[in-house]
Amino acid sequence: MRRLLFLSLLLYGLVLAGLTTLHGNVVALALPLTVYLLAAFIYSPEKPRLVITRALSATTVHHGTPVVVTLTVVNQGGRLEEVLIEDTVPPGLTLIAGEPWIQAELPANGTIELSYTVQGKRGTYSFRYLHVMVNEHLGLLCHRGWLEVTGNLMVFPEPLRLERLDIRPLRTRGYAGPIPSRLAGSGTDFYGVREYQMGDPLRWINWRASARHQYTLFTNEFEMERIADVGLILDARQRNNVVVDHDALFEYAIGATAGLAETFLNDGNRVGMLVYGRGLEMTYPGYGKVQRERLMQALARAKTGDSLVFESLDYLPVRFFPAKSQIVLVSPLCEDDLAVLIRLRARGYQIMVVSPDPVTFEARQFTPNVDVNFAIRIARLERELMLRRLRRVGIQVIDWRVDRPFDKVMRTALVRPTPQTRIVRMER
């Protein structure tokens, strides 16, 4: 368009200069420019009639997996001398091979294919518009337009690998699994001794105990191993997120939640998840691969946000989690959360808090000096006190410095037995 305007102005200038000065030679100089304009007019492109389809090699992938985007363009109109198709790559995706645009000559009913490869971080990405530009060979006249050709890509977070986790919720479910159920029955771990009943296998008889009584036999009991209900809570409140050099603490929390979800599901447990932040995003409890997919999708969508209602954990929908089940909260924690967690514990939930350490994370951005070191020390002490109060009421707390491997931290933290405090005072 700018070229057309420029050439037109030049042409007018020449003709007017020639006419006003009555200089025919100047007008003659305008002829090549006129021919150029006329050629553009004669070969002006018709409005394109293109049918474009988009195909993605995968619509759900893990972090870092390349995805090939293929666009097939079919020309249902007349011949197009030059057509430029430019795709809009959603922000956040990185181009790793190919180009998201193509220029070609497209005959009537002809087809061209554009393909490129992208890679992205955790999130959901929506491909929508294509820029189409059709022009004649001289590039003076063109038709531009935006076509909507949608496609969605979901990039799952990279789950932090974990070995089996030992959890002991007060209540388990009815199916066999790896979690000690605090109930006697068939199992491997010794649970207790009771009087022999008809039908008990002879090899379960406790001969040593029976020898002490003249007419009574005793049988060993074993602890049944069952699956459990596990509720994951991911804290997505913006106030608890720390961002240092485009690196967000929330992303570590996401990785940890994904790892925990995968581990619990692999053990056969029923896992549900709640993302608590801008609102409540609930993934209802379920088992197996389908549930894993649902949880990963929820984690891929998770974003931090602020909400006046959900500023504190007070509005945590407790009924979402079955009574006396295991709750795992992944949160950097703040002072206001203590009361809610203690209340939950008092209701009989077994609570584990995985807390990415915001103090160490944020301290990275400061140059160490006396004041900074002092401030960090105070913040650490405050945090340590907060975590200690949680531990005192029987909540398992994993203080995770995100520069350390998550599985190692979990293993070390879970080796120590948690005090099974039963009586919990409600703090007001």
Add this chain to the structure above:
Amino acid sequence: MKLTLRIMTFTTLIAAGMLAAGYGLYGKPIAALLFVALGLLWLVGQRYQKPAVGSLSLLCWVIGAVYGAWYGVKSGWLLGSVTSALLTWDLHYFTYRMQETKNVVNVRTLERAHLQRLGLVGGLGLLLGGLALTIKLSLRFGVMVALGLIAVLGLSRLVHYLRQESD
């Protein structure tokens, strides 16, 4: 794209050379040197892929040619120079487009088609310009004004149509 680049360098040299020769033969060596320098600058601009340099250079060439025509520089040199400058301007933009896009299907076919079209336009422009310079007609002032008005109106219509057609 090698062919286009070669032709572009050639047309730039022709444009600069013809205008410089026209001014040089007319006894204006400084103007001749100025256009040689401008031609070299245009060549440098082509290397750095600046399309604005092309438009600016074409403007310089047209102004140079108009001044030349008023001062009495032989019109053949001027017409040849303006036509070459127009072709260079087009090729400059074409190479810029192609190199920006990178992903061009059958770039050689596109290149050839473009060069053919441009050759036709350049040849026809030169031919018509040459005819206009050689044919001498004596017209009355009124007829001349009428023809001038027709030319301006026709051009206006054409430009208006082209701008409407182009998005």
